[in-house]
Amino acid sequence: MDSNRLLLTCSIGLCAVVGVWGVIDPEGLQAIAREIVDQYFISRGWFVMLSVTIMLLFCLGLTFSRFGDIRLGADDDRPEYSTPTWIAMLFAAGMGVGLLFWAVAEPLTHFAFLKDKTSVPEAADFALLATNFNWGIHAWAIYGTTALAIAYFSFRRGTPMLVSAPIKSLFPGERWASLIGWFSDFMAIAAIAIGVGGSIAMGVFQVADGVSVLAGTQTAAPWLVGLIFIVMVIAYIPPLMVDLSTGMAKLSNIAMSLAIALVAYTVIMGPTEFLMNSVIGGIGMYIADVIPAGFRTFTFYGDEIGRWFQDWTLTYMVWWIAWGPFVGVFVARISKGRTIREFVLGVLIGPTLFSTIWFGAFGGVGIFETLNGKGELLALTQTNVERMTFALLDRLPLATLTTLSTILAAFLFIVTSVVSAAFVLGMFSTGGNQNPSTKIKVIWGGLLGILGAAMILSGSMSAVRTLIALGALPFVFITMLLLVCLIKALILDNPKEA
């Protein structure tokens, strides 16, 4: 059996086992995943934080170095997409549905946790800071590093777009490099499949809750969740059968426009002055603390805070790492023709600015309701976190319209994610073939559906996040290896002129 076929068989096999196990015994799967992830986080949380901080410093360092002028592509290539479209596309690929889901829920969950431990204003400040950190520039540094490595080797050295390409390109024919390369591709496939499966689950929970809010029921009935899942699978299978590269850009743009409209609407209709203060204050706190926060591990703060740090910040960081190969390949493909400097500044600053505005506004409105209203949103963080975004929209005018838009945006984010993930998985599992066959794409689409179903059956968001973290763990190491390969290739290919 050649190594590509072995890779395809092993990776489909692993995903099928995890999927079927999750469907048959969701509690058992979650318990084992939880144990492995906990052990890893407790013993090596420092390494995760150090790695993501190194990735950020590396990206920033590149922009100021002589390597910043290198073009990702031939020297006369120019970007295919305008900068705003490019940023919208990478944002939709990189964060997508999670942003809708956690808009109010995350800042308020942090606030609920912190308000008993410190003063209320400090708790509010820190809740926003923690959320901005989890969704901020470190996440984009992870994506940026992975994408840069894949883009550089593919566009400057002519390798296939695979995670294994950098190590194989630097050490051709060496057995250890081939072995590590094979394992990296295998783990990339597993991490993407499990990550996107989790994303499907999250999107289905979100859409189901939106529909049940519209129907006026308290919680989303299991049959409704099942129905929405089936509709989603039916919606993403046909696009897998045709080439949709430009269509994908359009769908991402629509989803992003809906998200922008939603945040603008909330700021204008909500307590505008309070929210603008919250956004600006949040940006300021984030800028002041972004580098120290990347080194923070909360080791002296006791078990409760330590647990909170593991469940949120560490889980997010490995989550972004899990998405790294998928988003990395996608971002690499749409960034051809940009210089490394343009690339890094665009990838790091554009999306981070948007997410700080997003969480400043939505987190701000949640905190406003807690301080000045009845505190119902805060109570909801303990009982029905899935419903937070809709509960907020329900307190603003035109709730039906905004709820429908949110449902539509969530649906589009999921469909675009699954279609592009199936494409990237098809590419990875066939040795970097730029046009994987329809059959392979549909097989991956089906497996992603099974994994999504497994995560839905596991029943809770925390279970979904644990499983995603499990798939991502090896990737902390692989991404660092990519970074080292990129440094080595940059130095080898671009010697200092005497």
Next chain:
Amino acid sequence: MLIGDPVDTLMNLGTFAFIGFLAWVLMRKTPES
């Protein structure tokens, strides 16, 4: 006693070895160098 958990220690030793491996990859001669 201040002795740490053996599993944690082992996992960290593995991480140190990995950092060593990264340094080795960075320094190692390639066919091009």
